[in-house]
Amino acid sequence: MIDLSEKTAVITGAAQGIGLAITEKLAMNNAAVIIVDINKKLIDQRVEMLTSRGLNAAGYQADVTKSDQIEDIFKEISSTRGNIDILINNAGITRDGLLMKMKEEDWDLVLAINLKGTFICTQKVSRYMLKQRSGVIINIASVVGIMGNAGQANYAASKGGIIALTKSTAREFASRNIRVNAVAPGFIETEMTSILSEEVIKKYAEAIPLKRMGKPEDVADLCLFLASDLAKYITGQTIQVDGGLIM
Amino acid sequence: MDITAKVKEIIVEELGVEESEVTMEANFIEDLGADSLDTVELIMKFEEEFDIDIADEDAEKLVTVGKAIEYLKSKIN
Ligand SMILES: NC(=O)c1ccc[n+]([C@@H]2O[C@H](COP(=O)([O-])OP(=O)(O)OC[C@H]3O[C@@H](n4cnc5c(N)ncnc54)[C@H](O)[C@@H]3O)[C@@H](O)[C@H]2O)c1
Numbered sequence: 001m002i003d004l005s006e007k008t009a010v011i012t013g014a015a016q017g018i019g020l021a022i023t024e025k026l027a028m029n030n031a032a033v034i035i036v037d038i039n040k041k042l043i044d045q046r047v048e049m050l051t052s053r054g055l056n057a058a059g060y061q062a063d064v065t066k067s068d069q070i071e072d073i074f075k076e077i078s079s080t081r082g083n084i085d086i087l088i089n090n091a092g093i094t095r096d097g098l099l100m101k102m103k104e105e106d107w108d109l110v111l112a113i114n115l116k117g118t119f120i121c122t123q124k125v126s127r128y129m130l131k132q133r134s135g136v137i138i139n140i141a142s143v144v145g146i147m148g149n150a151g152q153a154n155y156a157a158s159k160g161g162i163i164a165l166t167k168s169t170a171r172e173f174a175s176r177n178i179r180v181n182a183v184a185p186g187f188i189e190t191e192m193t194s195i196l197s198e199e200v201i202k203k204y205a206e207a208i209p210l211k212r213m214g215k216p217e218d219v220a221d222l223c224l225f226l227a228s229d230l231a232k233y234i235t236g237q238t239i240q241v242d243g244g245l246i247m
Numbered sequence: 248m249d250i251t252a253k254v255k256e257i258i259v260e261e262l263g264v265e266e267s268e269v270t271m272e273a274n275f276i277e278d279l280g281a282d283s284l285d286t287v288e289l290i291m292k293f294e295e296e297f298d299i300d301i302a303d304e305d306a307e308k309l310v311t312v313g314k315a316i317e318y319l320k321s322k323i324n
Contacts, residue, residue: 172284
């Protein structure tokens with residue numbers, strides 16, 4: 001049995017989709033969860049929904065690319081709750097397009113939110129985790145960061161970057177008992193993939209050995225495991241949750 | 248404020264060493280067992296405690312307790 005009571009978990013981009021599923025999963029296993037997202041309206045709804053089920057949840061509005069906002073949030077969480085035990089860097093976006101026609105601003109924005117945002121949140125939480133001499137950081141990458149994808153040069157670069165960042169961070173923090181891993185989802189049913197046509201989705205599903213798209217909960221189950229002591233000897237890894245899409 | 252006493256107190260707390268070990272000549276890494284992460288944390292703590300900025304070029308030179316105290320005194324007064 002996994003029991004995360006006494007643990008505080010911060011999840012970025014958790015107002016919907018995969019981040020929300022991770023938040024619910026950790027909360028149902030007794031963690032105190034804190035949603036950090038840019039979407040204020042949704043945060044309030046989600047916190048309300050979670051607390052009405054008797055779960056320990058709170059939320060902050062922030063943009064992961066703004067280091068001062070992130071710094072303030074961690075300072076407040078640390079002073080009100082003591083430890084910050086788990087950070088899930090999940091906030092991410094896509095701005096797809098063929099490389100030849102990709103606008104620089106679409107490149108910059110995807111790299112800023114997905115990669116730099118992960119760096120900023122990791123840097124700002126590190127002073128607390130280093131001091132505690134414990135912590136778990138999980139970065140949400142993507143199989144696209146491993147295999148590449150036509151039309152997603154910016155997104156693939158950001159996710160490949162997250163995988164390399166994960167390994168470097170794992171090495172730097174290992175002596176302080178802080179584990180850092182990446183999770184690489186395949187095709188998961190969320191808003192992010194809802195823009196794809198039914199035809200495209202069908203085609204993708206056929207290419208997946210387990211013959212279906214993943215659900216946010218599939219990703220959340222892996223995160224729960226990695227956040228728990230069951231994964232105490234695992235660091236610096238990128239673990240795929242993709243129905244066997246790439247092997 | 249007694250800067251020397253405050254600095255020593257911070258070092259004892261951050262590095263988990265005995266006060267008697269924190270002599271002026273003590274080298275953070277060689278004598279007090281600090282690793283590279285500890286030295287970064289120590290500098291950040293000085294910045295926070297004394298409300299100053301310590302440039303990376305300066306931080307590199309603060310290898311002993313005495314050098315740190317001397318530097319902080321010059322910055323604060
Ligand atoms: N859906 C998939 O198939 C899939 C596959 C692989 C990886 N992923 C990754 O999983 C993560 C979550 O994806 P999702 O499908 O749930 O996406 P989503 O679009 O449903 O949710 C993303 C959340 O991030 C928030 N967000 C966006 N920019 C932000 C910022 N600057 N600061 C703070 N919050 C911000 C949004 O408000 C939203 O709540 C992303 O990192 C994504 O790249 C998704």
